[in-house]
Amino acid sequence: MARVKNVAATRARRKRTIKLAKGYWGAKSRLFKMANQQVMKSLRYAYIGRKRKKRDFRRLWITRISAACKQNGMNYSRFMYGLKKAGIEMNRKMLSETAIHNPAAFTSLCEKAKAAIA
Numbered sequence: 001m002a003r004v005k006n007v008a009a010t011r012a013r014r015k016r017t018i019k020l021a022k023g024y025w026g027a028k029s030r031l032f033k034m035a036n037q038q039v040m041k042s043l044r045y046a047y048i049g050r051k052r053k054k055r056d057f058r059r060l061w062i063t064r065i066s067a068a069c070k071q072n073g074m075n076y077s078r079f080m081y082g083l084k085k086a087g088i089e090m091n092r093k094m095l096s097e098t099a100i101h102n103p104a105a106f107t108s109l110c111e112k113a114k115a116a117i118a
Contacts, residue, residue: 061096068099072110082113 014032021028021035028038066076074082083090088109090098099106
């Protein structure tokens with residue numbers, strides 16, 4: 001029989017993978033080969049998700065701003081153009097929060113944007 005060297009490192013590596021696979025269904029949480037495949041796939045999904053999160057939030061903010069602009073008789077692109085012309089530099093996250101929590105302030109921003117365009 002072949003002599004196995006450094007079994008401690010192999011066991012530690014396998015335990016680390018099995019620990020990452022905790023909560024997976026069936027053999028994917030118990031058997032090393034299946035767990036390893038699933039962990040690699042899961043880590044890939046997590047990496048992609050961290051990139052997507054930024055896109056998804058930006059889309060959400062733009063949708064909220066657009067809805068608030070429509071209530072004030074503007075569309076999103078004219079609003080953003082007006083803000084730029086008026087010299088108001090607010091990011092989309094803050095504009096979205098303003099639209100939700102302080103509609104009066106957002107209305108005044110819309111008026112300033114309209115005035116800058118006209």
